[in-house]
Amino acid sequence: MTATLSSPGRPGTTSLDRRAIAGAAAGGLAFGLLMLAPALLSTYFVEIGFKLLLYIVLAEAWNLLAGYGGLVSLGTSSFFGLGAYVTAGLLNQSGMGLPLALGVSALAGMTIALFMSRGLFRLRGLYFTVGTLALAEALRLLVVNVPWFGGASGLFVTVDLPDTPELFRFAAGLLALATAVMTLATGSRFSVLLRAVRDDEDAASQVGVRAFRIKLAAFLAASALVAMAGGLQAAKLGAIEPYGSFGMQWSIDPLAIVIIGGLGMRLGAVIGGAFFVAIGELLADYPELHVAITGVVLILLIRFAPRGLCGLAQALIKRRSAPGATREAGA
Amino acid sequence: MSDIGSRPALLDAAGLGKRYGGIVANDGIDIRLDQGQALGVIGPNGAGKSTLVGLLGGAIAPSEGTIRFEGQDITTWPACERARRGIGRTYQIPRPFLDMTVAENLAVGQFSISPFISAGSAQAERRQILERCGLRDAAEMKAKDLPLLRRKRLELARALALKPKLLLLDEVGAGLIDSEVTELIALIRSLQDGTRAIIIIEHVIRIVKECCADLMVINFGKVLTKGRTADVLASDEVGAVYLGTSHGRAGRPPQAATPAAAPKAPTPTTPLLTLERVSAGYGQARVLHDLSLSAIPGQVVGILGTNGAGKTTLAHVISRALPVTAGKIRFDGDDITDWPAHAVAARGIAHCMEGRRIFASLSVEENLLVAARDVGAADRKRRLERVYGLFPILAERRNAGGTSMSGGQQQALAIGRALMAKPRLVIFDEISLGLAPVMMDRLYEALAALKREGLTMLVVEQDVERALDIADIAHIINKGRITLSGPAATVRNDERLRHLYFGTEE
Numbered sequence: 001m002t003a004t005l006s007s008p009g010r011p012g013t014t015s016l017d018r019r020a021i022a023g024a025a026a027g028g029l030a031f032g033l034l035m036l037a038p039a040l041l042s043t044y045f046v047e048i049g050f051k052l053l054l055y056i057v058l059a060e061a062w063n064l065l066a067g068y069g070g071l072v073s074l075g076t077s078s079f080f081g082l083g084a085y086v087t088a089g090l091l092n093q094s095g096m097g098l099p100l101a102l103g104v105s106a107l108a109g110m111t112i113a114l115f116m117s118r119g120l121f122r123l124r125g126l127y128f129t130v131g132t133l134a135l136a137e138a139l140r141l142l143v144v145n146v147p148w149f150g151g152a153s154g155l156f157v158t159v160d161l162p163d164t165p166e167l168f169r170f171a172a173g174l175l176a177l178a179t180a181v182m183t184l185a186t187g188s189r190f191s192v193l194l195r196a197v198r199d200d201e202d203a204a205s206q207v208g209v210r211a212f213r214i215k216l217a218a219f220l221a222a223s224a225l226v227a228m229a230g231g232l233q234a235a236k237l238g239a240i241e242p243y244g245s246f247g248m249q250w251s252i253d254p255l256a257i258v259i260i261g262g263l264g265m266r267l268g269a270v271i272g273g274a275f276f277v278a279i280g281e282l283l284a285d286y287p288e289l290h291v292a293i294t295g296v297v298l299i300l301l302i303r304f305a306p307r308g309l310c311g312l313a314q315a316l317i318k319r320r321s322a323p324g325a326t327r328e329a330g331a
Numbered sequence: 332m333s334d335i336g337s338r339p340a341l342l343d344a345a346g347l348g349k350r351y352g353g354i355v356a357n358d359g360i361d362i363r364l365d366q367g368q369a370l371g372v373i374g375p376n377g378a379g380k381s382t383l384v385g386l387l388g389g390a391i392a393p394s395e396g397t398i399r400f401e402g403q404d405i406t407t408w409p410a411c412e413r414a415r416r417g418i419g420r421t422y423q424i425p426r427p428f429l430d431m432t433v434a435e436n437l438a439v440g441q442f443s444i445s446p447f448i449s450a451g452s453a454q455a456e457r458r459q460i461l462e463r464c465g466l467r468d469a470a471e472m473k474a475k476d477l478p479l480l481r482r483k484r485l486e487l488a489r490a491l492a493l494k495p496k497l498l499l500l501d502e503v504g505a506g507l508i509d510s511e512v513t514e515l516i517a518l519i520r521s522l523q524d525g526t527r528a529i530i531i532i533e534h535v536i537r538i539v540k541e542c543c544a545d546l547m548v549i550n551f552g553k554v555l556t557k558g559r560t561a562d563v564l565a566s567d568e569v570g571a572v573y574l575g576t577s578h579g580r581a582g583r584p585p586q587a588a589t590p591a592a593a594p595k596a597p598t599p600t601t602p603l604l605t606l607e608r609v610s611a612g613y614g615q616a617r618v619l620h621d622l623s624l625s626a627i628p629g630q631v632v633g634i635l636g637t638n639g640a641g642k643t644t645l646a647h648v649i650s651r652a653l654p655v656t657a658g659k660i661r662f663d664g665d666d667i668t669d670w671p672a673h674a675v676a677a678r679g680i681a682h683c684m685e686g687r688r689i690f691a692s693l694s695v696e697e698n699l700l701v702a703a704r705d706v707g708a709a710d711r712k713r714r715l716e717r718v719y720g721l722f723p724i725l726a727e728r729r730n731a732g733g734t735s736m737s738g739g740q741q742q743a744l745a746i747g748r749a750l751m752a753k754p755r756l757v758i759f760d761e762i763s764l765g766l767a768p769v770m771m772d773r774l775y776e777a778l779a780a781l782k783r784e785g786l787t788m789l790v791v792e793q794d795v796e797r798a799l800d801i802a803d804i805a806h807i808i809n810k811g812r813i814t815l816s817g818p819a820a821t822v823r824n825d826e827r828l829r830h831l832y833f834g835t836e837e
Contacts, residue, residue, distance in 0.1 A: 189442040192431070196439040199428035206388055206422075207440035207493055208414035264430075 070198030075132030083230025109227025154241025262308030339402030371539030377737025419495030633802030
């Protein structure tokens, strides 16, 4: 469960510390490469790369909620849209720079999450999912119907925006932040509590876990990440409008990515994101085919590899590494 | 701990009650416990014992009454705050964190209560608890890979990781054989070091007898009687509502076969079910080795053995819920080795699975009808009536939710559901698990009635006496092999049986 990066069941052993250092080094190297990438890649790949990074961040956040916390959310688009609107509004009205605007967007996302948590966490399982869906719809309808944010047609960002390579670096920074959050949330003692709440909230309470706080912490972290991703997308497009910024695809795509990559697997978002974006690009000229193929892939994975591509790889590695151990256990 | 008054009691629950609409689950229960005390709670299935655990542990909000813990009123506290304050409980039906390892299951309590405990001491504590509970070898296993009885141990281990001052044990002894009960008693006694109080809810009378000085009997949600354990167990009233025929049977020596178990006239019939050198297992672990047995029509075959011997695996293999790795299974002349489970069920094998497996979202009657979907209306009605005749309580509660009933009623439902398919062979897997003695009596009376009707049965059972009372022939399984077979009467008097169950076997 703890997947590839942390040793299962023994949080805090010395081998883990060594692993943490190795992981941090690898992460730092990857981040450095990402920061250099826009200078080396063609415009096309920078565009795709930006999209990929954004999707991975969304998927990481969704995986934190659903894979590790058992909170299956269809409300990603509400925080994504919120981030987009807050960022665009601040850029237009206050004259603050993009980094600061993104930070405020994150705070806005967390505020809404905090505000909604009282009601949402009363709902469990599928009811929670429906609750988040309702939140997303409600926010979108609000934005469409009140006149302040340009109504149904949206707004343009009127200030000068960073170019795509620059935004790519922003996205890389955001991914680094998401990775740090995920590493903390999935490799620490917090992760033990979070997964306990996921597996059985009542039983977790009976061993002293304050389930509400644990869920809230995960919800706040995920909402902040998603809101910042929404802000970046607004900066990329230079415009916001309710059907795009609050669009259902921002809720559905991360879900598809994580299920393809591996729900509750540490590398699920990265692998799934790469797969999802690659298919999208390869089939960009056949949009219907793209949707159909993604659907078929999802069906096949859910049927034959419920733990996604990462789970599949893990099972294969396990089978290969332990062929001789047969027959002993039962004797 | 006799200085009551100078210091508040560890637990002081007064007038505790819980109502669900018009149904009274608990009513006017008073419990006062000091450190170092152990209180046993017994009562028939459905008496409200688990509700009491829920009320004390905080999972259920009381409708009336107050609970004080160390002098503080905790009546309205949620479960997590009570746990942090020192109340640990186990679930009767284990609820481990399935996707986490056993060690992580314990870590949850440790980290929630002391988030900054040093990794080394947390690990040492876990190792010690797992050792105590006999789970040391399973530390790195996922909880979902543990069988039922080991999950029960995990329940206890997880509660201990909280270092509770008050420990609520809800039927941790169910399904254990004598030698395991002895181990459990030793474990509970080692916990009685004067620093904590324990409430033990149990159907295994030996555990309350040996661990609890005081005993409370609950019936219909109320305290029926309360007092020193020996006095309470000796009372006639308790015998009538709870102990049933097993009252006083504890020290009974292995006896001659009862008339019911007398071997039938040896009519050489072709067997209905045959297993030929069957092997099976889970993943890389082989559980059954070269196992052969057969059942002729009308015969009751008892399958006995310790936990982990492979009894439930055998039951799953016969009902085809688990593939075999070698060997053949024949039923009524057909080779069913590779048949899917539903085809075997259609052919006439019903499996009454361990743990009941009642459909929670269906009513009692719907649960029954599920097993007879393809049958004509008239026939279906006849079968329903037969089941209702066997278990009148099911007729009474026919519109109730399947899992809203007590454990004993659910087990009756599970048996009824197996019969609805009008099977020719029924596998009963541990139907007495977690039931009050008087309820077990009732279920085994039903089985005896079925036997008289000529139903072929395979009875997998922990309770040796009951199984041997009803079986014609019995097989003892040990480590996946049949180590002893024969007519029930012969097996009953065989020394090897006793060795196996008292743990003196090699």
